[in-house]
Amino acid sequence: MLPQSIDINGRVISGEEGFREALRTETNDEIRKVLEFCLHWCGPDPEVVLHTSGSTGVPKEIHAKKTAMLASARMTVERLGLKAGDTALLCLPMDYIAGQMVVVRALLAGLRVIVQDPSRHPFEGLTESPVFAALVPLQVKASLETPKEEALMRGVRELIIGGAATDDTLAAILKTFPHHVWSTYGMTETLSHVALRPLSGPKAGPWYEPLPGVTLSESSRGTLVISAPAIDVPRIETNDIVKFAEGSKEFRVLGRVDNVIDTGGIKVPAEALEDAIRSEMPVPFAVTWLPDEDLGSAVTVxxxxxxxxxxxxxxxxxxxxxxxxxxxxxxxxxVPKISQTRSGKPDRKGIQRAAAEAKGDLKQDL
Structure with missing residues (x-):
């Protein structure tokens, strides 16, 4: 039987009837979304409908088994050493897997959920640090701008960051954090993350390590292949170009196959070029391409x-x-604004479209 009891903002609610009754009186929209998810979780349907972010194409629906989501939660809970009674900050949208998996981990491990509106300032109004928190880089950067929020974030014992890349400037700050900070690797299809890389402490670096029960390999295209039967993933070949550490199961991501720009036969990974120039760019930016008669595609910033x-x-x-x-x-x-998906990732198609539409002195040769 699936676990069906959870502590939400200090209120313990259990079972299908308990969640239904709580919904009748709850007025907070974010808490209502958690309750609606828990109500469905307790119901007879063995699956949950997930929605991808659309960062590399049209958003789509994925049907995930509840037992697989539970197995994914167990991998994270055990890897991070989370225990019953630990507090877990929920400040990500419940429309996507990242927010839902915070709830599933709490159901599994008996974590006490602190529900905050998804915003740039997830620690606003809190008086003490949660034990566990899952954030996106935008939230981390915004929290660093306010001393009180930064102090609360530094106090998180297990902080995971995903949804978008952590740039070098932010990584340098996170390395000084006193507790564990992790960058996550995963996707909706893998029910949140399947690998972590340390961003804090002496082991901080670019290498991801798979969670227990996850097997990784490299395809003939040089892309990452994931196998994790426990979470109902027999085999997924990703579009991420990877490099494995010699003699190790650790890996680093170099970029995406579909974000490689072929310019006169030279293959340029957009993400790798972004990483190389990011520290010297004065404002937000993205690497894309424009049609070129001679080269086919011309690298464009x-x-x-x-x-x-x-x-x-x-x-x-x-x-x-x-x-x-x-x-x-x-x-x-x-351009006035770099295009992003709803989850804060670069919208590569929107970025390229904006580049193609640029006119006049807003388009320059370098």
Missing amino acids: EVESDHPIALPDFRAILKREGLSPYWKPRHAVF
């Missing part, structure tokens, strides 16, 4: 600004980083 601004010396950066000079962006376009 899309910059969040309503007017042209000075950009760094990309050629010098590439030389310093030991990367090919052919990765240098040939064009810059300036």
